[in-house]
Amino acid sequence: MTDENGGIVVEGVARSFGSVQAVRDVDFQAPPGEVTALIGPNGSGKTTLMLILASLLAADKGTVRVAGFDPAAQPSEVRSRVGWMPDTLGVWESLTALEVLKTLGALYGMSEAARTSRAEELLVAVSLTEYGRQPARVLSRGQQQRLSLARALIHDPAVLLLDEPASGLDPGSRVELRSLLRSLAAQGKTVVVSSHVLSELDEIADRAVFVNRGRSVKNQTLDEAGTQTRRYYVRAEPMSALAAALGSYGVSFETRGDSRREEFLIQLGSTAEAAWLLRTLVLGEVVITAFAPAGGALEETYMSLDTDRL
Template structure:
């Protein structure tokens, strides 16, 4: 599966200047062998300066083909700016970005053919119904009229809106609008999907549905770049992550490596008598040992526990003190 751990990936440590160390290699059992080392998005020393603000500062990262690549960071970390460069909307100040070898700022049309972009704001024409909305963008991508009806039908089915084809966009719920927006990004069957904060403003159920949908798309062989500041969500979803802060890359690599790299975790245990105690554990094994000791050795009634570790903790560790 696409979201399984990647056993042979190198451990990538964050470096002070934000550059990556080593090449990220991903192996996918479902992918053809040729795709193993193929790079979908290649960003090298990308910098975008607005006045005296470095929105993106010397960013270098590579997105393996077929991966679900998460860009995480607080607001203003440079995620949207990076996406805007990749989506052929923004010229970088310096550095290069390549989408399947094509430069978005020089060969925008070629990139647009291969890339679907879903902005974090929902730009929907309220007057249209869902099917007409997709049909409009299909014609914008020069898809012949005779193919459009079938295409919009199957896309609406994919995003689970087939019952809403004739519903006005303004009548759809936020989650439905989000899925319609995703369907729009998929209208020309792009190889690469760029999803800017797709889960923002969604209720938990809609969030889970969206996550399943993204997994499904990855299963179709698409490379997916997704940004979020909801870290736990990306932890479950992404094969690879990059942590950005203030325009700089703090860490990147396979999700497991980044999560594991955070070292000890904080385990909060709530007992049946209402007591709440906090322990530390250096690894998964140590955490299991801790719980075994509490329950078996000490015979205490554990009601629940929470392990504050993984990506969230990694994120906090890596960005500590730098967030303004």
């Protein structure tokens, strides 16, 4: 279990809406000081689960602890410790970005000086300083998304719940988001991120919970993901030399692409095995022009899960 330092524990949680069972049986832990990814297809129950963690929905059964508190029985304790960023945007369009943040700070009971200072600090953190005195309605979707993140952080929460935080962000803003979330985790905060962009989560997360049809189907750390079987794309000049070398090492392959960009798809048991093969090919004077994973570590896990459960 966890304590008030900010961790999350979910055991056997279920939630229905009439005849629709959105969450059937979910178990996972999100420890302080780490980023936990919540991964699953549309309709898998991710958003319902996030709403339960944020104390905005009550579970029908199961146990939930957020920073040591039950969101259903102790919502005020949970809300004072949780920063919630939903996947749908909502701003007070007539207020400036600075006023939006200060208003949220007032709702959390912060003094005028404290909320003003915190708001200015967060505008810098999310790269919105130049828009701080402009009405929120002039912000682009990506800028509104960054303002939504700042709102979730206004009271310096111990737990951060982010539902699709990278939606609408340009590449530069995505990089800044990754850096900010890693920094928050390094400060000891619990960060839970729900996203469809698995390549982004590879760079952010320490662990992942895979959910589908309302159930948690796998829990995995990123270290564990890095030791699993993975697919790699390999190209060489000429490809015939690569084919001969792979055959001599007993490595099977599939040919992908066309004559202009032919490449081989191989499957290897670990990153150590991939490193060995690359070194062996180079030492064998095969001219390798590309050698890279076919997808991220979390994507490999997602694609390898039992299709009957996805």
